[in-house]
Amino acid sequence: MSTWTTSKVVQDFVRTLAGSVLNANQHSAAVHPRVLVRRALEHNAAAIILAHNHPSGVLDPSEADKRITNRLKEALQLIDVRTLDHIIVTSNGCKSFAEEGLL
Template identity: 55%
Template sequence: MSIRDWPAAERPREKLLEHGARALSDAELLAIFLRTGVAGVSAVDLARQLLLDFGSLRALLEATQPDFSRRMGLGPAKYAQLQAVLEMSRRHLAERLRRESALESPQAVRDYLKARLRHEPHEVFACLFLDSKHRVLAFEVLFHGSIDGASVYPRQVVKRALAHNAAALILTHNHPSGVAEPSQADQLLTKRLQEALALVDVRVLDHFIVGDGEPLSLAERGLM
C-alpha cells in the first residue's frame, strides 16, 4: 500500500507537521528524506530495511559514499543530499553557539562538539577558541591519531590560541569506541595544556570527550 493511502495521522510528513519532528521514529524521519520508495516498497518500509542493513541511523549517516550508494533506493544524488543536510545541521549549531557565551550554553557546546566529532573513525583533538566573554572565535582540529601526551603538542595549541587572540578555550577529543570515560592520559594531557596556556594567560575552561552519548566534561567530573 502506498503511503498516500495511509490514514493522514500515520503519514510521516503529516505527523511531523502536526506533532513535530521529535514525534517520528528513525524510519519515519528517513522516509521523509527518501521521499519515495521503490517498486512495491513504500518509503517507510524502505527506510526500515535500510536501518536494518546499516544497523542504526548513525551508521547510515556516517557511511562512506560507495557503501551508501550501493544500497537499494540510494545513490550518489541521495548521498550528496544527505551530506548537505548534515553540514547544514553543523553550521546551524555553530551559529547558535556563536550567539551565546559558551559557559552560559553548556548544552549548545555539547551539541556542537557531538556533531563535529562523533562521526570521526579515528581519534582527533580539537579546540574551541573563545574571547574574553567566552564567545566562540573558532573551532579547529589540531591533531589526528591516538591522543596522548606524545601526540598533542602544547606549543602548537599555544600558537593557535595566540593566532586567534583567544582569552580562553575548550579542549575536546573523541573516543571512536563510543566510551567517553577519561583515561589517565587524558587527564595528564589536560594538566600539561593548562600549564602551558597559563603562561600566555589563556584559560582552559573544560575538556570534553565525545563518545556515543552526551560528551563528558572533565570539569564537571572535578578532574581539572
C-alpha cells in the same frame, strides 16, 4: 551531565575542529602544547575549551587524557589563556572534565 555538553552542536564543532591542532590516527592522538599555544595566540584567545572523541564509546577519561589536559592547561596558563573545559565526545554522549571536577 549538562545539556550543552550533549548537544549536537558541540559534537559537530568537535568534528569540524578535529585535526586542526592534533595529529591523530585510528588509535591515538598527539597534541603538542606548542601547537595549541600558537593557535590560541593566533586567535587572540582569552580562554579555550579542549575536546576530543573516544571512538570506543567509553566516556571516562583515561590517565593519558588527564595528563595531557594538565600539560595543556599549564602551557596555556603561561600565556594567560584559561582552560574552561575538556570534553570527551562519544556515540554514547559527552563528559565534561569541569563538571567532573577534573580541571
